[in-house]
Amino acid sequence: MTAFTPPFCARVSCIHHEPKNHSPYQAYRPWGFYHTKTFGKVPRYRCNSCGKTFSRQTFSLDYYAKRILSYQDIVQRLSSCESLSAIGRALVSSTDTISNRISRAARQALALSSTFSSSIHPDEDLAADGFESFCHSQYFPNNITLLVGASSQYVYAADHVTLRRKGRMTKVQKKKRAELETRWKARPGGIEHSFRRIADEAIRVYAQGRRSPLTLWTDEHQSYAMALTHSPHHALLIESGFLRHQVVSSRAARTTSNPLFPVNYLDRELRKDLHEHVRETVCFGRNVNRQMERLSVYLLWHNTIKRHRAREGPRKNVEMTGCTTEVDMEELKHIWVWRAWRSLTELSDAMRETWERLRDTPLSRKPDYLPRYALM
Ligand SMILES: [Zn+2]
Known part of the structure; x- marks a missing residue:
């Protein structure tokens, strides 16, 4: 320096x-x-x-920080199923400090993803599906829709929505849900709205990419088809043959030959690699914005740091997107030194909501704090 x-x-x-x-x-x-x-x-x-x-x-990425911690170490630990407390114990820091560094890392991840989205020209089909988890309590389940490259397993986009709790419940649970809904209620049609934004991202991939027509694989969830038919420009692209929407039963065997393999694979990876999404964990997310920050960091790790396949050489998922020469992997060397600026970073709506902490956490009394410099 x-x-x-x-x-x-x-x-x-x-x-x-x-x-x-x-x-x-x-x-x-x-x-x-x-x-x-x-x-x-x-x-x-x-x-x-x-x-x-x-x-x-x-x-500097450590603007206003009072202590130097290794971002690479935190990203690696977070993506290896360590809880915030465990990372804090290992690095002799409070969980607040670790969360602070993850927020900084998340903005770097979003900026890098934005850079890649304009510099890679994919030649592959896409698969999209919702990953189900929850935040704050199991009365507030959420759906994180992921848009994944069919052959690269590169995650092009992720969108979050909090849903109304459904499924089998006891009388006591139904009463509790009714009481909670007097204080906070999920927006109806959330999955359709979220999927429409993912479909917008699929069109962006199509516009940047080299594949025409582009096939978008999903399961048979009605909201997906409705999102596409209710949106005039998606419907027009499908009618003109530029975009093909293909569906597969979610009950089909989850093998590598299943067109939904990329999203099924991500589902499994998230469930085992991010501690807050492990079944029956006690380290579940308490804040939606922070949950999405951790996911952004995980996706950075998934896309650009971990190997595409453990036994198939050193290539990363981003290098499998069909075009490697234009990807400036040099960017990765500086990502943990110099901070990304909001004013110089183009973001999708979902990415902006993560960067600026705009999502609503159920039952939260006030908006999340964001340092002023993060908006510069
Ligand atoms: Zn000046």
Whole structure:
């Protein structure tokens, strides 16, 4: 970090805010130093154009942090079914500190996913399905719809919705549900709404990709077909033959030849790798936004760090998407050093909800806190 030069001005409205590779930012001057226990002597700068002052730490992933922890270690542990408490114990930190680092890592994961979505040109079909879990209590089940590459197992998108508890319940449980619903009620038609957003992402993959027509595989859930027929542009793409929606029974054998294998595989992986989704766990998610942050970090690990197959060489899922040369894997080296900026990151609606912590946690009394710099 000694040979640091500011890549751009830290003021979002400044004309020098956007980094330009062909003409690096030079309209700044050194503006002294300050000292911190953790990061030592930190240089400051002042923009000649807008007068904004900022420091090296403004660009650091550890902006405002008081302690250095290894992000790679936390990501690896989180994706290996360690609970927040276990990670905290191992790294001699509080669970709040670990959660803080996971939030930072999640924003990095979303930014990297956004970079990849514009730089990879997939040549594969897609499969989508909902992963069922819960947050806060089992009275608030949720559905996380995943859009996965048929051959790469790369996860292109994930969308979350909290559902109304259904299924067999005792009289006492029904009474409790009715009482809770006077305080918080899930929005009806949640799965259809969520799947429509996933279908939008499938169209984005189609537009970026090299496969035409593109086949989207799902199970026979009625909401999926309804989402596609109720949306004029999806219906038009299907009618014109650019998008094909194929269904498979969810009771079909869960083998590798099943077109839903990619989502079935993800379902199994999430259930065993993320502690909060393990059946009968006591470490379940308490906050929807934090749950989605952890999922974003897990998906970063799944897409870009773990091997596609344990016995088939070192290739990652992102490298299996059909185009490897344009993927800038160099990005990965800097991801745990310099923070991604919201103002410079294009996000889908679902990703924005995760980054900005916009989702509603059942029975939560106030919106989730988000540091102001995370919106810069
Ligand atoms: Zn400026």
